[in-house]
Amino acid sequence: MSKQTYKKRTVPDHESQLDSGPTAHAGNAPLSPIATVHRAIAEYRRWHTARVLDLCQHIDMEGVREYEYPEYEEKCRSYADQADEMLDQLISRLTAAFGLPAGESVTVLGTNFQVIPGEINEQARAAFSSGQCHALAQALTEITGWPAAAVLSQQCADEYDECGDGQQTADGVCICRIEHIVNVRPDGSLIDINGAHPADHVQGREPGLPIVPMTERLWRIVSANAEWRDPDIAVARSFVQPLLASLDSDDIHEAKGA
Numbered sequence: 628m629s630k631q632t633y634k635k636r637t638v639p640d641h642e643s644q645l646d647s648g649p650t651a652h653a654g655n656a657p658l659s660p661i662a663t664v665h666r667a668i669a670e671y672r673r674w675h676t677a678r679v680l681d682l683c684q685h686i687d688m689e690g691v692r693e694y695e696y697p698e699y700e701e702k703c704r705s706y707a708d709q710a711d712e713m714l715d716q717l718i719s720r721l722t723a724a725f726g727l728p729a730g731e732s733v734t735v736l737g738t739n740f741q742v743i744p745g746e747i748n749e750q751a752r753a754a755f756s757s758g759q760c761h762a763l764a765q766a767l768t769e770i771t772g773w774p775a776a777a778v779l780s781q782q783c784a785d786e787y788d789e790c791g792d793g794q795q796t797a798d799g800v801c802i803c804r805i806e807h808i809v810n811v812r813p814d815g816s817l818i819d820i821n822g823a824h825p826a827d828h829v830q831g832r833e834p835g836l837p838i839v840p841m842t843e844r845l846w847r848i849v850s851a852n853a854e855w856r857d858p859d860i861a862v863a864r865s866f867v868q869p870l871l872a873s874l875d876s877d878d879i880h881e882a883k884g885a
């Protein structure tokens with residue numbers, strides 16, 4: 628299960644972090660690495676100044692005016708949240724501009740797994756079969772065009788009233804039923820970090836589970852759901868070519884058990 632417990636912040640996924648929020652920039656043409664850094668410096672200075680000027684309104688020679696303290700504190704909290712979000716965006720932009728550290732292990736976002744980008748080993752298989760399967764599926768679709776599909780549990784955890792309660796249900800699927808996300812190769816085989824599986828069954832999972840296409844609407848509820856981690860697309864992308872190369876040489880029977 629790709630589950631976690633922390634509360635999701637307002638920006639739902641990796642892609643929108645790049646293009647929204649306090650550090651958003653006009654136009655989506657990729658910047659050179661140096662221009663990315665220069666823009667981040669300029670944006671930070673602008674944001675920092677706006678914050679200082681705003682907070683200064685509540686301060687006189689003695690410090691923060693007592694009766695304005697609650698408002699001042701509320702603003703400080705809100706700026707701290709913004710700063711946190713900006714750091715995430717900055718790291719995403721630097722990763723897009725410079726890539727991941729070559730040959731060094733990096734933490735898979737939202738997990739305790741350390742992987743070396745591009746090296747599919749046990750840690751990578753564990754991280755991307757439970758927790759970040761949706762990131763790999765997105766990266767695979769992006770690079771190969773192979774559509775993503777969800778492996779579902781037989782029914783919603785709540786047998787009487789879907790636990791997703793409308794908001795977390797799309798195309799008749801309650802979000803609690805999504806157990807795993809894979810890609811469908813043109814020959815019908817299901818592809819995940821462990822390799823190729825038959826069209827109707829992912830090894831290591833209960834046989835006979837329903838498999839449905841990941842529609843736009845299903846992706847939307849996954850992106851918005853606090854229990855699904857933000858997808859680590861940067862690390863996922865690094866595994867696509869090695870995975871495709873292993874599929875070329877492997878037989879369908881050789882998928883590593885999940």
Ligand SMILES: [Zn+2]
Pocket residue numbers: 783784785789790791801802803804
């Ligand atoms: Zn449910």
